[in-house]
Amino acid sequence: MGMHGMITFQLLGPVCVKLPSGDRFPVPTPQVRALLVALLRQSSTYVPFDRLAEHIWTDPPSSARANLRTHAAALRKVLNICEAGFGRRIETSRGGAGGISAYRLLVDPTQVDAATFTSLADRGQAELLAGQLSAAVQTLTAALDLWHGPIGVDLPNTLPLQAWANSLTERRLAVIEDLAEARLQLGDxxxxxxxxxxxxxxxxxxxxxxxxxxxxxxxxxxxxxxxxxxxxxxxxxxxxxxxxxxxxxxxxxxxxxxxxxxxxxxxxxxxxxxxxxxxxxxxxxxxxxxxxxxxxxxx
Structure with a gap:
């Protein structure tokens, strides 16, 4: 459900990049996937190093800053393979000592399935409340269709990622319930x-x-x-x-x-x-x- 002709990011299941052709390109290593998720959770917003580290490591190593640069380089490579020049959308912000203090990934929210899912879930709930049952069924079904597997299983077991995955899983169950409610009221x-x-x-x-x-x-x-x-x-x-x-x-x-x-x-x-x-x-x-x-x- 992303922008036509552009790559999209699939987080509602195994993390991957979906090409305009419909093919899925895998993102290597749990650490690089965690970095991608952390950036996409706050798309186009700088995410400070400490916050990124919390997503990637339960106990960040002493070499965490150097390792993060390595993971960012690997992610840029993946994005450039998926779409020429897309890796340049990963931007850095430098701190007072000249080192990198934050990263951001410039993407439209419509390119991220988790953001699209949340938007559709909100709209479907509003339609259900308003008694627009057929519209609610269509919207909530579209939200559930974005899922392509269990979420978080290919990511590090860090607290921010656990909380994020649990929240989306809970929201998915709420959407299933809303959809069932709409169908019951429709007699479907x-x-x-x-x-x-x-x-x-x-x-x-x-x-x-x-x-x-x-x-x-x-x-x-x-x-x-x-x-x-x-x-x-x-x-x-x-x-x-x-x-x-x-x-x-x-x-x-x-x-x-x-x-x-x-x-x-x-x-x-x-x-x-x-x-x-x-x-x-x-x-x-x-x-x-x-x-x-x-x-x-x-x-």
Missing amino acids: YTGLVAELRHQATENPLRERLIELLMRGLHVTGDRPAAIAAYQDYRHRLAEELGIEPCPPATDAPRLAKRRADQTSPVHISTGAAGYGRSRPRIDHFGQLRDCFGVEPILR
């Missing part, structure tokens, strides 16, 4: 339950995923499986964390009278567009119990 159930089952298996303690899975099972007519999903989640929380999904229902007789054959979609506010902002915890499962009458069945 094809393949949705299978995808939600897969994600719930990978993230068994993630409340919103389980809530979406229960709703997907319910609206596709598998109410017993929806209840079983809740039971499994509740037991996992009790065994692993010693907590309940939410406070127990207080009006079991009323809940028991809920129609067992209710099949209409359940529209529950999930706070999707509040990603990254403080918001009250939403009692997903309290609302679901009101819909499904799950709690009395469990008692």
Whole structure:
């Protein structure tokens, strides 16, 4: 999704440079890849030496400055191979003693898949909140299509890179959830339950995923499986964390009278567009119990 005819940088998976032809050019060594990621995280902005070193080394060696120059030279070589003269976009800033104090890489954010992903995720959330469900599905799908593998596995295990990879992985899960929400509200159930089952298996303690899975099972007519999903989640929380999904229902007789054959979609506010902002915890499962009458069945 970068600028037409220019190289783009793929960070959402193994780090590489994507050529205008569509071919991917690998970036050698974890250290050079870490330098590229650190520069692209603040594209066109000077990144000081200390910050770059934190990305590359857990414990920077005494030769870190010399090593960084070597890694920068290797990165320039890769960029020049990908596009003639592109290596000159790595610029340096010199400190008072004449040594290099910072580097920057001059690129447009649209050339970096992680930046494009974040922009699409934000737009998709806004569309979902505004009730523009078809647009949200299209936008969120485009965001997820940018991923081409697990993130960070080919990078040094440094704290800044761990935090960066974890943040993007968390955002990807939020996008998956937003997309499922939009599809549920549209009545587009094809393949949705299978995808939600897969994600719930990978993230068994993630409340919103389980809530979406229960709703997907319910609206596709598998109410017993929806209840079983809740039971499994509740037991996992009790065994692993010693907590309940939410406070127990207080009006079991009323809940028991809920129609067992209710099949209409359940529209529950999930706070999707509040990603990254403080918001009250939403009692997903309290609302679901009101819909499904799950709690009395469990008692």
